[in-house]
Amino acid sequence: MDDDDIRVVVVDDVKDAADTLAMLLVAAGYSAWTANSGEEAIVLIEERMPRFVILDIGMPGIDGYELVTLLRHRYRDEIVLIAVTGWTDNEARVADTFSVVDHCFQKPVDPAVLCGLLASLARDKAASGAKR
Numbered sequence: 001m002d003d004d005d006i007r008v009v010v011v012d013d014v015k016d017a018a019d020t021l022a023m024l025l026v027a028a029g030y031s032a033w034t035a036n037s038g039e040e041a042i043v044l045i046e047e048r049m050p051r052f053v054i055l056d057i058g059m060p061g062i063d064g065y066e067l068v069t070l071l072r073h074r075y076r077d078e079i080v081l082i083a084v085t086g087w088t089d090n091e092a093r094v095a096d097t098f099s100v101v102d103h104c105f106q107k108p109v110d111p112a113v114l115c116g117l118l119a120s121l122a123r124d125k126a127a128s129g130a131k132r
Contacts, residue, residue, distance in 0.1 A: 006122060007050035008032045011041040011067065012084070013059040017107075021054065021084075024111045030118065038062025042070065050079060051125070052118055055101075057085045068100045080121055084109050 008030050012018035018034040025032040033048055035041035038061055045053060053071065057064030068081055083104040103117060 006030045006118075007048055008052045008054060008118070009035060009041060009044055009048060009050045011035045011038070011053065011055040011059070011064075013037060013056060017056070021109075021111075021114075025115070025118075028111070028115045030115075038064070038067040038070075041067055045071065045079070051122065052080045052082060054082045054084055054114070057083050065100060082114075082117070 006029065008022075008025050010018045010022045010025070010032060011034070012021070013036055015034075015036050018036060022032040022034045033044055033050075035044045038059060041053070041055070042062075055064050055067060059067075062070075064083060064085075068083075071079055071081060080103070081101040083101040084107055085104065086107040105114065
C-alpha cells in the first residue's frame with residue numbers, strides 16, 4: 001500500500017467515538033484524522049485527500065447524507081465512503097444509508113472487520129493500478 005491508500009478521515013459528532021476509532025486505525029498502521037462535523041470534514045478532506053472517509057450519518061448541521069452528496073460531487077469515486085451508523089431501529093434509514101455509501105457498518109463496528117475491509121480495498125486499488 002502506498003501512503004495515499006492508507007489515509008483515513010473519521011467523521012463523527014461524538015468526539016470520543018471519532019478519536020477512539022482513529023486511534024485504532026493508527027495502531028493498525030493507517031494515517032487517520034478526525035472531524036466532529038460535516039463542515040470540519042470538508043476542510044480536513046480537502047487538506048489531507050484521504051483514500052477513505054468513515055462517517056457517521058446522523059450528525060447535526062451537514063449530516064452524513066449531505067456530506068456524502070458533496071464528496072461524491074467533488075471527488076466522484078476517488079474516495080471510498082464508509083458509513084458507521086447507530087441507526088438500527090428504522091429499516092428504511094438503514095437501507096438509505098447502504099444506498100449512498102460504498103460500505104456501511106452499524107455501531108459498534110468491529111475494528112478488525114473495518115481494518116480488514118480497508119486493507120482489502122487498498123490492495124484492490126494497488127493491484128488495479130499495477131495493471132495499468
